[in-house]
Amino acid sequence: MNTILVGAQWGDEGKGKIIDVLTEEADIVVRSQGGNNAGHTVEVGREKFILHLIPSGILRRNKKCVIGNGVVIDPVSLVAEIEGLEKRGIKLAGRLFISETAHLVLPYHRRLDEAREHRKGTNKIGTTKRGIGPAYGDKAARTGLRLIDLAQPKVFSAKLRERIEENNAVIESLGGEPLSFPEVEQSYLEAGKKLRPYIINTVVWLHQQDEKKKRILFEGAQGTFLDIDFGTYPYVTSSNTTAGGASTGSGIPPHRMDRVVGVMKAYTTRVGEGPLPTECAEVSDMLHAMGREFGATTGRARRCGWFDAVATRYARMVNGIDELAITNLDGLDTLRQIQVCVAYECRGKRLLYPPNDAEELLHCRPIYRKFAGWNQPTCGVRHFKKLPVAAQKYLKALAALTGAKLRIVSVGAQRKQTFEA
Numbered sequence: 001m002n003t004i005l006v007g008a009q010w011g012d013e014g015k016g017k018i019i020d021v022l023t024e025e026a027d028i029v030v031r032s033q034g035g036n037n038a039g040h041t042v043e044v045g046r047e048k049f050i051l052h053l054i055p056s057g058i059l060r061r062n063k064k065c066v067i068g069n070g071v072v073i074d075p076v077s078l079v080a081e082i083e084g085l086e087k088r089g090i091k092l093a094g095r096l097f098i099s100e101t102a103h104l105v106l107p108y109h110r111r112l113d114e115a116r117e118h119r120k121g122t123n124k125i126g127t128t129k130r131g132i133g134p135a136y137g138d139k140a141a142r143t144g145l146r147l148i149d150l151a152q153p154k155v156f157s158a159k160l161r162e163r164i165e166e167n168n169a170v171i172e173s174l175g176g177e178p179l180s181f182p183e184v185e186q187s188y189l190e191a192g193k194k195l196r197p198y199i200i201n202t203v204v205w206l207h208q209q210d211e212k213k214k215r216i217l218f219e220g221a222q223g224t225f226l227d228i229d230f231g232t233y234p235y236v237t238s239s240n241t242t243a244g245g246a247s248t249g250s251g252i253p254p255h256r257m258d259r260v261v262g263v264m265k266a267y268t269t270r271v272g273e274g275p276l277p278t279e280c281a282e283v284s285d286m287l288h289a290m291g292r293e294f295g296a297t298t299g300r301a302r303r304c305g306w307f308d309a310v311a312t313r314y315a316r317m318v319n320g321i322d323e324l325a326i327t328n329l330d331g332l333d334t335l336r337q338i339q340v341c342v343a344y345e346c347r348g349k350r351l352l353y354p355p356n357d358a359e360e361l362l363h364c365r366p367i368y369r370k371f372a373g374w375n376q377p378t379c380g381v382r383h384f385k386k387l388p389v390a391a392q393k394y395l396k397a398l399a400a401l402t403g404a405k406l407r408i409v410s411v412g413a414q415r416k417q418t419f420e421a
Protein backbone atom coordinates (compact mmCIF):
# COMPACT_ATOMS: atom_id res chain seq x y z
CA MET A 1 0.00 0.00 0.00
CA ASN A 2 1.60 3.27 -1.14
CA THR A 3 0.00 6.47 0.14
CA ILE A 4 0.34 10.08 -0.93
CA LEU A 5 -0.48 12.68 1.71
CA VAL A 6 -1.16 16.24 0.53
CA GLY A 7 -2.26 19.53 2.02
CA ALA A 8 -5.74 20.42 0.72
CA GLN A 9 -5.56 24.13 1.57
CA TRP A 10 -2.75 26.74 1.75
CA GLY A 11 -0.15 24.73 3.69
CA ASP A 12 0.25 24.15 7.45
CA GLU A 13 -2.79 21.86 7.54
CA GLY A 14 -1.11 19.60 10.11
CA LYS A 15 0.58 17.30 7.59
CA GLY A 16 3.53 16.61 9.92
CA LYS A 17 1.23 15.44 12.68
CA ILE A 18 -0.82 13.16 10.40
CA ILE A 19 2.33 11.78 8.73
CA ASP A 20 3.62 10.87 12.19
CA VAL A 21 0.37 8.98 12.87
CA LEU A 22 0.27 7.24 9.45
CA THR A 23 3.97 6.28 9.68
CA GLU A 24 2.89 3.58 12.13
CA GLU A 25 1.45 1.68 9.15
CA ALA A 26 4.29 2.52 6.68
CA ASP A 27 7.89 1.38 6.19
CA ILE A 28 9.32 4.37 4.32
CA VAL A 29 8.42 8.07 4.32
CA VAL A 30 9.42 10.19 1.31
CA ARG A 31 9.60 13.95 0.76
CA SER A 32 9.32 14.61 -2.97
CA GLN A 33 9.06 18.38 -3.39
CA GLY A 34 9.62 21.72 -1.69
CA GLY A 35 12.55 22.52 0.53
CA ASN A 36 13.15 24.07 3.92
CA ASN A 37 10.29 26.49 3.29
CA ALA A 38 8.25 23.67 4.89
CA GLY A 39 7.83 23.44 8.65
CA HIS A 40 6.11 20.27 9.85
CA THR A 41 5.32 20.05 13.55
CA VAL A 42 5.10 16.80 15.50
CA GLU A 43 4.42 16.74 19.24
CA VAL A 44 5.08 13.56 21.18
CA GLY A 45 4.71 13.75 24.97
CA ARG A 46 6.72 16.76 26.12
CA GLU A 47 8.81 16.84 22.97
CA LYS A 48 8.07 19.13 20.04
CA PHE A 49 9.85 18.68 16.71
CA ILE A 50 9.70 20.97 13.68
CA LEU A 51 10.95 19.22 10.54
CA HIS A 52 11.95 21.25 7.49
CA LEU A 53 13.68 18.89 5.03
CA ILE A 54 13.75 15.54 6.81
CA PRO A 55 10.52 13.51 6.55
CA SER A 56 8.43 13.54 9.73
CA GLY A 57 8.56 9.72 9.72
CA ILE A 58 12.10 9.94 11.14
CA LEU A 59 10.63 10.25 14.64
CA ARG A 60 9.41 6.64 14.54
CA ARG A 61 12.17 4.13 15.25
CA ASN A 62 13.09 1.65 12.48
CA LYS A 63 11.27 3.59 9.77
CA LYS A 64 13.31 4.72 6.76
CA CYS A 65 13.14 8.16 5.21
CA VAL A 66 13.96 9.53 1.77
CA ILE A 67 14.56 13.04 0.47
CA GLY A 68 13.70 12.56 -3.19
CA ASN A 69 14.95 14.08 -6.44
CA GLY A 70 12.15 16.68 -6.52
CA VAL A 71 13.24 18.39 -3.29
CA VAL A 72 15.56 21.43 -3.32
CA ILE A 73 18.17 21.10 -0.59
CA ASP A 74 20.12 23.72 1.28
CA PRO A 75 22.94 21.38 2.43
CA VAL A 76 24.11 23.63 5.28
CA SER A 77 20.60 23.80 6.68
CA LEU A 78 20.11 20.03 6.19
CA VAL A 79 23.30 19.26 8.12
CA ALA A 80 22.05 21.50 10.96
CA GLU A 81 18.72 19.64 10.96
CA ILE A 82 20.45 16.24 11.03
CA GLU A 83 22.73 17.30 13.88
CA GLY A 84 19.82 18.83 15.79
CA LEU A 85 17.89 15.55 15.64
CA GLU A 86 20.94 13.48 16.59
CA LYS A 87 21.48 15.67 19.65
CA ARG A 88 17.95 14.79 20.68
CA GLY A 89 18.69 11.07 20.43
CA ILE A 90 17.22 10.39 16.96
CA LYS A 91 19.57 8.09 15.04
CA LEU A 92 19.72 8.74 11.30
CA ALA A 93 22.54 6.50 10.06
CA GLY A 94 21.10 3.80 7.79
CA ARG A 95 17.64 5.39 8.00
CA LEU A 96 17.96 8.55 5.91
CA PHE A 97 18.56 8.41 2.14
CA ILE A 98 19.05 11.52 0.03
CA SER A 99 18.73 11.67 -3.75
CA GLU A 100 21.92 12.52 -5.62
CA THR A 101 19.87 14.33 -8.26
CA ALA A 102 18.14 16.70 -5.83
CA HIS A 103 19.02 20.31 -6.66
CA LEU A 104 20.92 22.56 -4.30
CA VAL A 105 19.69 25.81 -2.83
CA LEU A 106 22.71 28.15 -2.90
CA PRO A 107 23.27 31.42 -1.04
CA TYR A 108 22.64 33.41 -4.24
CA HIS A 109 19.15 31.88 -4.40
CA ARG A 110 18.38 33.27 -0.97
CA ARG A 111 19.79 36.69 -1.85
CA LEU A 112 17.79 36.81 -5.08
CA ASP A 113 14.63 35.72 -3.26
CA GLU A 114 15.11 38.53 -0.75
CA ALA A 115 16.08 41.19 -3.32
CA ARG A 116 13.13 40.35 -5.61
CA GLU A 117 10.67 40.43 -2.74
CA HIS A 118 12.09 43.76 -1.60
CA ARG A 119 11.75 45.26 -5.08
CA LYS A 120 8.17 44.08 -5.42
CA GLY A 121 7.22 46.12 -2.34
CA THR A 122 3.48 45.80 -1.66
CA ASN A 123 3.15 43.31 -4.54
CA LYS A 124 5.48 40.85 -2.83
CA ILE A 125 4.59 37.14 -2.63
CA GLY A 126 5.52 36.91 1.03
CA THR A 127 7.96 34.05 0.47
CA THR A 128 9.83 32.31 3.27
CA LYS A 129 13.05 33.83 1.81
CA ARG A 130 14.66 30.40 1.76
CA GLY A 131 15.66 30.78 -1.92
CA ILE A 132 13.12 28.18 -3.09
CA GLY A 133 11.80 30.04 -6.17
CA PRO A 134 15.25 30.94 -7.57
CA ALA A 135 16.52 27.36 -6.94
CA TYR A 136 13.63 25.78 -8.88
CA GLY A 137 14.11 28.54 -11.48
CA ASP A 138 17.71 27.43 -12.02
CA LYS A 139 16.58 23.80 -12.23
CA ALA A 140 14.14 24.67 -15.04
CA ALA A 141 16.71 26.92 -16.74
CA ARG A 142 19.22 24.03 -16.59
CA THR A 143 21.71 26.08 -14.62
CA GLY A 144 21.21 24.30 -11.29
CA LEU A 145 23.80 22.43 -9.24
CA ARG A 146 22.91 19.07 -7.73
CA LEU A 147 24.09 16.92 -4.83
CA ILE A 148 25.84 14.71 -7.39
CA ASP A 149 28.00 17.75 -8.27
CA LEU A 150 28.72 18.47 -4.63
CA ALA A 151 30.09 14.93 -4.26
CA GLN A 152 32.83 15.81 -6.78
CA PRO A 153 34.63 18.85 -5.27
CA LYS A 154 36.52 19.85 -8.44
CA VAL A 155 33.45 19.74 -10.64
CA PHE A 156 31.42 21.56 -7.98
CA SER A 157 33.97 24.35 -7.47
CA ALA A 158 34.29 25.07 -11.20
CA LYS A 159 30.51 25.21 -11.71
CA LEU A 160 30.01 27.23 -8.53
CA ARG A 161 32.58 29.86 -9.53
CA GLU A 162 30.82 30.42 -12.83
CA ARG A 163 27.36 30.56 -11.24
CA ILE A 164 28.46 32.99 -8.52
CA GLU A 165 29.96 35.35 -11.09
CA GLU A 166 26.75 35.48 -13.09
CA ASN A 167 24.48 35.73 -10.04
CA ASN A 168 26.58 38.39 -8.33
CA ALA A 169 26.00 40.64 -11.33
CA VAL A 170 22.24 40.17 -10.97
CA ILE A 171 22.32 40.57 -7.18
CA GLU A 172 24.24 43.83 -7.47
CA SER A 173 21.88 45.16 -10.14
CA LEU A 174 19.04 44.55 -7.64
CA GLY A 175 20.92 46.45 -4.92
CA GLY A 176 22.02 43.33 -2.99
CA GLU A 177 25.41 42.34 -1.54
CA PRO A 178 27.58 40.12 -3.82
CA LEU A 179 28.79 36.75 -2.49
CA SER A 180 32.33 35.62 -1.82
CA PHE A 181 33.16 32.47 -3.82
CA PRO A 182 35.72 31.00 -1.33
CA GLU A 183 33.30 31.33 1.60
CA VAL A 184 30.43 29.63 -0.19
CA GLU A 185 32.75 26.97 -1.61
CA GLN A 186 34.12 26.08 1.80
CA SER A 187 30.82 25.89 3.66
CA TYR A 188 29.16 23.83 0.89
CA LEU A 189 32.04 21.37 0.48
CA GLU A 190 32.08 20.87 4.23
CA ALA A 191 28.33 20.22 4.32
CA GLY A 192 28.69 17.95 1.25
CA LYS A 193 31.22 15.81 3.10
CA LYS A 194 28.85 15.38 6.04
CA LEU A 195 25.96 14.44 3.76
CA ARG A 196 27.95 11.93 1.70
CA PRO A 197 27.00 8.82 3.76
CA TYR A 198 23.32 9.50 3.08
CA ILE A 199 23.46 10.17 -0.66
CA ILE A 200 22.33 7.40 -3.03
CA ASN A 201 20.36 6.75 -6.20
CA THR A 202 16.99 6.95 -4.43
CA VAL A 203 15.01 6.05 -7.58
CA VAL A 204 16.58 2.58 -7.82
CA TRP A 205 16.49 2.07 -4.05
CA LEU A 206 12.81 3.03 -3.79
CA HIS A 207 11.89 0.67 -6.64
CA GLN A 208 13.70 -2.18 -4.90
CA GLN A 209 11.75 -1.46 -1.72
CA ASP A 210 8.50 -1.21 -3.66
CA GLU A 211 9.20 -4.63 -5.23
CA LYS A 212 9.69 -6.03 -1.72
CA LYS A 213 6.19 -4.70 -0.93
CA LYS A 214 7.46 -2.13 1.55
CA ARG A 215 4.75 0.43 2.28
CA ILE A 216 5.74 3.89 1.09
CA LEU A 217 4.19 7.09 2.44
CA PHE A 218 4.74 10.33 0.51
CA GLU A 219 4.83 13.43 2.71
CA GLY A 220 3.57 16.42 0.75
CA ALA A 221 4.86 19.86 1.65
CA GLN A 222 2.94 23.14 1.29
CA GLY A 223 -0.64 22.77 0.04
CA THR A 224 -2.83 22.58 -3.06
CA PHE A 225 -3.31 26.36 -3.39
CA LEU A 226 0.45 26.96 -3.23
CA ASP A 227 0.99 24.59 -6.20
CA ILE A 228 2.82 26.21 -9.11
CA ASP A 229 0.13 24.96 -11.56
CA PHE A 230 -3.05 24.73 -9.48
CA GLY A 231 -2.51 27.41 -6.84
CA THR A 232 -3.31 31.11 -6.73
CA TYR A 233 -0.50 32.01 -9.13
CA PRO A 234 1.71 34.04 -8.74
CA TYR A 235 1.12 33.80 -4.96
CA VAL A 236 2.39 30.22 -4.85
CA THR A 237 5.55 28.25 -4.21
CA SER A 238 7.65 26.89 -7.10
CA SER A 239 6.89 23.16 -7.01
CA ASN A 240 3.97 20.80 -7.62
CA THR A 241 2.57 20.40 -4.14
CA THR A 242 -0.32 18.27 -5.42
CA ALA A 243 -0.40 14.45 -5.69
CA GLY A 244 1.39 14.29 -9.07
CA GLY A 245 4.48 15.79 -7.44
CA ALA A 246 4.94 12.58 -5.45
CA SER A 247 5.67 10.63 -8.67
CA THR A 248 7.87 13.16 -10.45
CA GLY A 249 9.72 13.95 -7.24
CA SER A 250 10.54 10.33 -6.36
CA GLY A 251 10.52 8.24 -9.55
CA ILE A 252 7.73 5.98 -8.27
CA PRO A 253 5.21 5.93 -11.13
CA PRO A 254 1.54 6.93 -10.77
CA HIS A 255 0.19 3.37 -11.18
CA ARG A 256 2.11 2.29 -8.04
CA MET A 257 0.17 4.77 -5.88
CA ASP A 258 -2.77 3.25 -4.00
CA ARG A 259 -4.48 6.11 -2.22
CA VAL A 260 -4.35 9.83 -1.57
CA VAL A 261 -5.00 11.31 1.86
CA GLY A 262 -5.87 15.00 2.00
CA VAL A 263 -5.17 16.93 5.19
CA MET A 264 -7.22 20.00 6.00
CA LYS A 265 -7.89 22.20 8.99
CA ALA A 266 -11.45 22.61 10.25
CA TYR A 267 -11.02 26.26 9.23
CA THR A 268 -8.65 28.00 6.77
CA THR A 269 -5.21 29.59 7.20
CA ARG A 270 -2.63 31.11 4.90
CA VAL A 271 0.78 32.64 5.55
CA GLY A 272 2.14 35.11 3.00
CA GLU A 273 0.31 37.27 0.48
CA GLY A 274 -2.37 36.39 -2.07
CA PRO A 275 -6.13 35.93 -2.14
CA LEU A 276 -7.94 34.17 0.70
CA PRO A 277 -11.68 34.48 0.07
CA THR A 278 -12.90 33.43 3.53
CA GLU A 279 -10.35 35.50 5.50
CA CYS A 280 -12.03 36.91 8.58
CA ALA A 281 -10.62 39.11 11.37
CA GLU A 282 -12.91 37.52 13.96
CA VAL A 283 -11.47 34.04 13.28
CA SER A 284 -7.87 35.33 13.11
CA ASP A 285 -8.20 37.26 16.37
CA MET A 286 -9.79 34.31 18.16
CA LEU A 287 -7.08 31.83 17.09
CA HIS A 288 -4.17 34.23 17.69
CA ALA A 289 -5.54 35.03 21.16
CA MET A 290 -5.37 31.27 21.88
CA GLY A 291 -1.67 31.44 20.91
CA ARG A 292 -2.25 29.42 17.72
CA GLU A 293 -1.53 29.95 14.05
CA PHE A 294 1.97 31.34 14.02
CA GLY A 295 4.21 29.94 11.25
CA ALA A 296 6.50 26.98 12.05
CA THR A 297 9.25 28.20 9.68
CA THR A 298 9.14 32.01 9.83
CA GLY A 299 7.07 32.67 12.97
CA ARG A 300 4.74 34.97 10.98
CA ALA A 301 1.13 35.22 12.13
CA ARG A 302 -1.05 33.18 9.76
CA ARG A 303 -4.10 34.78 8.19
CA CYS A 304 -7.22 32.86 9.21
CA GLY A 305 -10.79 32.43 8.04
CA TRP A 306 -13.77 30.10 7.78
CA PHE A 307 -13.54 26.70 6.09
CA ASP A 308 -13.66 27.09 2.30
CA ALA A 309 -15.36 24.10 0.65
CA VAL A 310 -14.96 25.64 -2.82
CA ALA A 311 -11.22 25.33 -2.33
CA THR A 312 -11.23 21.83 -0.82
CA ARG A 313 -13.64 20.55 -3.52
CA TYR A 314 -11.07 21.62 -6.11
CA ALA A 315 -8.28 20.09 -4.03
CA ARG A 316 -10.15 16.76 -3.94
CA MET A 317 -10.43 16.89 -7.72
CA VAL A 318 -6.82 17.73 -8.67
CA ASN A 319 -5.26 15.42 -6.08
CA GLY A 320 -7.73 12.56 -6.37
CA ILE A 321 -8.20 12.62 -2.59
CA ASP A 322 -9.73 9.36 -1.32
CA GLU A 323 -9.61 9.99 2.43
CA LEU A 324 -9.56 13.08 4.60
CA ALA A 325 -7.78 13.94 7.82
CA ILE A 326 -9.36 16.97 9.49
CA THR A 327 -7.14 18.70 12.05
CA ASN A 328 -7.52 21.52 14.54
CA LEU A 329 -11.18 20.83 15.23
CA ASP A 330 -10.48 22.11 18.76
CA GLY A 331 -9.73 25.58 17.36
CA LEU A 332 -13.49 26.09 16.94
CA ASP A 333 -14.46 24.80 20.41
CA THR A 334 -15.50 28.18 21.82
CA LEU A 335 -17.86 29.22 19.00
CA ARG A 336 -21.66 29.21 19.17
CA GLN A 337 -21.98 29.44 15.42
CA ILE A 338 -19.60 28.44 12.62
CA GLN A 339 -19.68 29.46 8.95
CA VAL A 340 -18.60 27.36 5.98
CA CYS A 341 -18.16 28.73 2.48
CA VAL A 342 -20.12 26.47 0.09
CA ALA A 343 -19.84 28.55 -3.12
CA TYR A 344 -18.49 31.89 -4.36
CA GLU A 345 -20.47 34.72 -5.84
CA CYS A 346 -18.43 36.43 -8.52
CA ARG A 347 -19.77 39.22 -10.74
CA GLY A 348 -23.32 37.92 -10.37
CA LYS A 349 -22.43 34.26 -10.96
CA ARG A 350 -22.43 31.39 -8.46
CA LEU A 351 -19.15 29.42 -8.65
CA LEU A 352 -18.55 25.94 -7.24
CA TYR A 353 -14.84 25.94 -8.19
CA PRO A 354 -12.29 28.72 -7.76
CA PRO A 355 -11.48 30.85 -10.83
CA ASN A 356 -7.93 30.47 -12.19
CA ASP A 357 -7.07 34.16 -12.10
CA ALA A 358 -5.90 35.33 -8.67
CA GLU A 359 -7.26 38.80 -9.52
CA GLU A 360 -10.71 37.32 -10.20
CA LEU A 361 -10.53 35.46 -6.88
CA LEU A 362 -10.24 38.84 -5.16
CA HIS A 363 -13.71 39.63 -6.52
CA CYS A 364 -15.23 36.42 -5.17
CA ARG A 365 -17.56 36.76 -2.22
CA PRO A 366 -18.07 33.62 -0.11
CA ILE A 367 -21.60 32.28 0.21
CA TYR A 368 -21.83 30.86 3.71
CA ARG A 369 -23.85 28.10 5.31
CA LYS A 370 -24.20 28.40 9.07
CA PHE A 371 -23.56 25.52 11.45
CA ALA A 372 -24.27 25.26 15.17
CA GLY A 373 -21.13 25.35 17.31
CA TRP A 374 -20.61 22.92 20.21
CA ASN A 375 -19.09 25.40 22.65
CA GLN A 376 -17.22 22.81 24.74
CA PRO A 377 -13.69 21.39 24.70
CA THR A 378 -12.93 18.49 22.35
CA CYS A 379 -9.21 18.08 23.14
CA GLY A 380 -9.87 15.13 25.49
CA VAL A 381 -12.09 13.22 23.05
CA ARG A 382 -10.65 9.97 21.60
CA HIS A 383 -13.64 8.47 19.75
CA PHE A 384 -15.73 10.03 17.00
CA LYS A 385 -18.99 9.06 18.74
CA LYS A 386 -17.85 10.86 21.92
CA LEU A 387 -17.62 14.19 20.09
CA PRO A 388 -20.48 16.64 20.67
CA VAL A 389 -23.21 15.91 18.11
CA ALA A 390 -22.78 19.37 16.54
CA ALA A 391 -19.07 18.64 15.99
CA GLN A 392 -19.89 15.26 14.38
CA LYS A 393 -22.34 16.98 12.06
CA TYR A 394 -19.81 19.69 11.22
CA LEU A 395 -17.08 17.19 10.32
CA LYS A 396 -19.45 15.08 8.22
CA ALA A 397 -20.56 18.22 6.37
CA LEU A 398 -16.95 19.24 5.60
CA ALA A 399 -16.26 15.78 4.16
CA ALA A 400 -19.49 15.76 2.13
CA LEU A 401 -18.86 19.26 0.73
CA THR A 402 -15.29 18.28 -0.18
CA GLY A 403 -16.45 14.99 -1.69
CA ALA A 404 -14.20 12.49 0.09
CA LYS A 405 -14.40 10.00 2.95
CA LEU A 406 -13.59 11.28 6.44
CA ARG A 407 -10.97 9.00 7.99
CA ILE A 408 -8.98 10.83 10.68
CA VAL A 409 -9.90 13.54 13.16
CA SER A 410 -7.36 15.54 15.17
CA VAL A 411 -8.31 17.52 18.29
CA GLY A 412 -4.88 18.60 19.54
CA ALA A 413 -1.23 18.86 18.56
CA GLN A 414 -0.26 15.68 20.42
CA ARG A 415 0.17 12.36 18.66
CA LYS A 416 -2.46 10.77 20.93
CA GLN A 417 -5.07 13.45 20.22
CA THR A 418 -6.07 11.68 17.01
CA PHE A 419 -8.71 9.10 16.16
CA GLU A 420 -10.42 7.35 13.26
CA ALA A 421 -13.78 8.73 12.16
Ligand code: GDP
Pocket residue numbers: 007011012013014015016017038039040041042043295296327328329330331410411412413
Ligand atom coordinates in the same frame (compact mmCIF):
# COMPACT_ATOMS: atom_id res chain seq x y z
P1 GDP B 1 2.21 21.26 8.45
O1 GDP B 1 3.15 22.21 7.78
O2 GDP B 1 1.06 20.90 7.57
O3 GDP B 1 2.90 20.04 9.00
O4 GDP B 1 1.58 22.04 9.68
P2 GDP B 1 2.37 22.98 10.74
O5 GDP B 1 3.14 22.12 11.66
O6 GDP B 1 3.10 24.06 10.04
O7 GDP B 1 1.16 23.69 11.45
C1 GDP B 1 0.16 22.96 12.09
C2 GDP B 1 0.09 23.41 13.55
O8 GDP B 1 -1.06 22.89 14.13
C3 GDP B 1 1.25 22.90 14.38
O9 GDP B 1 1.53 23.82 15.40
C4 GDP B 1 0.68 21.60 14.95
O10 GDP B 1 1.33 21.22 16.16
C5 GDP B 1 -0.72 22.00 15.21
N1 GDP B 1 -1.74 20.96 15.15
C6 GDP B 1 -1.91 19.96 14.25
N2 GDP B 1 -3.08 19.35 14.46
C7 GDP B 1 -3.66 19.96 15.51
C8 GDP B 1 -4.91 19.83 16.19
O11 GDP B 1 -5.74 18.99 15.85
N3 GDP B 1 -5.15 20.69 17.22
C9 GDP B 1 -4.26 21.62 17.63
N4 GDP B 1 -4.56 22.39 18.66
N5 GDP B 1 -3.09 21.79 17.00
C10 GDP B 1 -2.80 20.99 15.95
Ligand code: IMO
Pocket residue numbers: 007010011012013037038039040125126127128129130131132133220221222223226235236237238271272273296
Ligand atom coordinates in the same frame (compact mmCIF):
# COMPACT_ATOMS: atom_id res chain seq x y z
P1 IMO C 1 4.34 23.54 4.90
O1 IMO C 1 4.95 22.32 4.24
C1 IMO C 1 2.58 27.46 4.40
C2 IMO C 1 4.19 29.99 1.24
C3 IMO C 1 4.93 31.26 1.63
C4 IMO C 1 4.57 32.14 0.45
C5 IMO C 1 4.60 31.17 -0.72
C6 IMO C 1 5.91 31.15 -1.49
O2 IMO C 1 4.84 23.79 6.27
O3 IMO C 1 2.85 23.49 4.80
P2 IMO C 1 8.31 30.14 -0.97
O4 IMO C 1 9.26 30.45 0.15
O5 IMO C 1 7.92 28.71 -1.06
O6 IMO C 1 8.76 30.71 -2.28
O7 IMO C 1 6.99 30.99 -0.59
O8 IMO C 1 4.36 29.88 -0.17
N1 IMO C 1 4.72 28.74 1.84
C7 IMO C 1 4.09 28.08 2.81
N2 IMO C 1 2.98 28.38 3.50
N3 IMO C 1 3.21 26.29 4.62
C8 IMO C 1 4.32 25.97 3.92
O9 IMO C 1 4.90 24.76 4.01
C9 IMO C 1 4.83 26.90 2.99
N4 IMO C 1 5.90 26.90 2.16
C10 IMO C 1 5.80 28.04 1.45
O10 IMO C 1 4.47 31.77 2.84
O11 IMO C 1 3.26 32.61 0.59
Ligand code: MG
Pocket residue numbers: 011012013038039040041296297
Ligand atom coordinates in the same frame (compact mmCIF):
# COMPACT_ATOMS: atom_id res chain seq x y z
MG1 MG D 1 4.00 24.09 8.13
